[in-house]
Amino acid sequence: MKRLSIKARVTIWYTLLVALIAFLAALVLFLSARRMMHNYYLETLTGTAQLALDDIRMEDGELEIDRDLDELPSVRVALFTTSGELIYGRVRFDLPFVEGEMRTATERSGGEWYVLDTRMEFDGAEEIWLRCYISADAAANLGALSMELAALILPMLVVLAGVGGYFIARRAFRPVTRITRTAESIIDGADLQKRIALEGARDELYRLAKVFDDMLDRLERSFERERRFTSDASHELRTPVAAILAQTDFALSELATPEDRMEALRDIRLRAGQMSTLINRLLALTRMDAGQTRVELERIDLCDLAEVVAAQIEDGAAERGMTVALSLDGPVWARCDQTMLTQALLNLAENAVKYGREDGHVRVVAFARDGEARLAVEDDGPGISPEAMPHIFERFYQGDRSRQAGGAGLGLSLVRLIARLHGGRVEVESTLGQGSRFTIALPLEGGETENVGGG
Known part of the structure; x- marks a missing residue:
């Protein structure tokens, strides 16, 4: 069975919600109208009973009525003895007497009436019952009319709610349709340059x-x-x-x-x-990109690491007539993978030898500053142009001097990735004609040895 779309489900739920609200509103209105009619009949019967009581009295054992009670508007009046014998008016239905409670009764001919009984007591005479009753046809007609209106209006509201809900859902999901079409066009044409570029409310x-x-x-x-x-x-x-x-x-x-x-x-x-x-x-x-490199963190003095790297580049520097200097402001403790960090610093130092000025100088530095352990390599070579600076960490990027020296353009990418794996960064300072300085900044100090990264 095909599952309904979100748009269809939203439309259905919206329609059902509106239908439920309309039904509840109609029910509340119907019950309120019914209550109002009940109060109206009760007040009318009570008022009529009071008028009748004022016009009825007992004199010398005879019951006297000052006016024709049949002239009272819309309400009928009858008088009965306690045994149920009719004294005045007419009998429309058989109903026991209950004082002060409005009830409904059905006439022999089928008509519905609201009935209110009132007990009348006289000094020295038998008490009698005053029965006031009014036709319930208006209430019945109101109920029937309410049902007819509900049967007519509710389906119309449901239809209107369905149509309105559909257009509302369609408009609301228009951006989703746009996203879907964009994704489909990318899949079909493999064009990753397409964008949705949705405008309007920032919802x-x-x-x-x-x-x-x-x-x-x-x-x-x-x-x-x-x-x-x-x-x-x-x-x-x-x-x-x-x-x-x-x-x-x-x-x-x-x-x-x-x-x-x-x-x-x-x-x-x-x-x-x-x-x-x-x-x-x-x-x-x-491997580093895929998180498959295990980083063995241990507490080491970066000054020792700088000495090892400086010693490894001395022969290569000597071939170009360059001198290697050490500047150690230590000890400088940090938690790092000694093998990986040695590789990163060695890449920087070899670059300084490879691209530096012949008969120039290379300086390897270890120091701490602003809560960071730092390793730096300085040279007095030609420097890096401002145009090349934003690209030097891109893989396979080669500036002019890299091409001349036969570099592949991967060393600096590797250095930056190693620094990031240690929670650090690489900083570059360079001036054309004066040289460059590359600095690896790492968190200072740490605890015991631990493993970080993938296996």
Whole structure:
């Protein structure tokens, strides 16, 4: 069985609610009118009984009536002895006498009457009963008319409520329809540039459309990064693979001398190392993005870590005539994964050596400031242009000096991701022609060793 749409269910519930309210309103009006008619008849009968009592008296054992009681408006009057014998008026129905209580009685001919009995006592004479009665046809007619009106009006209200509810639901769900159509068009055409761009009142549906548009923005950026990532990775891998194939073909040719073959092997070894570094960094980034990297947090002194990294880059710096300096303001305690943080700081230090000025200086710094433990690497190289600054952490982004040095553009992305896994951040300061400073800022101090992240 096909499930009703939300629009149809809202329309049905709205119609049922209006029908229920209309029915209850009609019932209240009917009961109120009935109560009003009851009070009206009671007041009329009571007033007539009082008039009759004023006109009836007993003199010398004889009952005297000052006026013709049949002339009283709309109300009929009859007098009876206590034994039920008629004294005045006419008998329309057999009904025992009950004082002060208005009752209904049915005439022999079928007419309905409201009846009120009043006991009359006289000095030295037998008491008599005054019976006042009035036709209940008006009340019956009112009830019948009310039922007829209800039978006529209620179905009309239900129909109007259904039609009105449908148009209200249709208008209210118009943004939902727009969202659905936009999503379907994206699925059909794979066009992530489409947006709902809902205008009007900033209600719940507006916020839903806004969230949907924001999600599409993120999806578009994600797909664009994925596309660019795949393209850049293919490009970065294609170059060393092509070089390896070319060197292999040359080494296997008859023209290659033993020295040529050794040179080709060295070049192949270099290219393979570059590919290995690229693949390892890609794998590390992918695992970190997926939350599959286990972060072993332990309390370490960042000054020790800075000394280790400075020692590892000394040989590479010496080849370019660069000096490596340490600036330690410690101890500087932080809770971090020593292996991962060493890799991040080493990436920054190797970049400083690779892109810095020959015969220049590299400084590795560890210090604490504003409740944060900080590791910094400074160089006096050419610096980073303002145009390149917003993009340096993007994967595979390469500035001019990165291309010249053969970088793949993954190191800084890895550094920033490692810092974020530790609840920290990476700061950059750079001036063209004067050098750059990269700082990893982490929470200062901590407790015992613990595991964070996926397995």
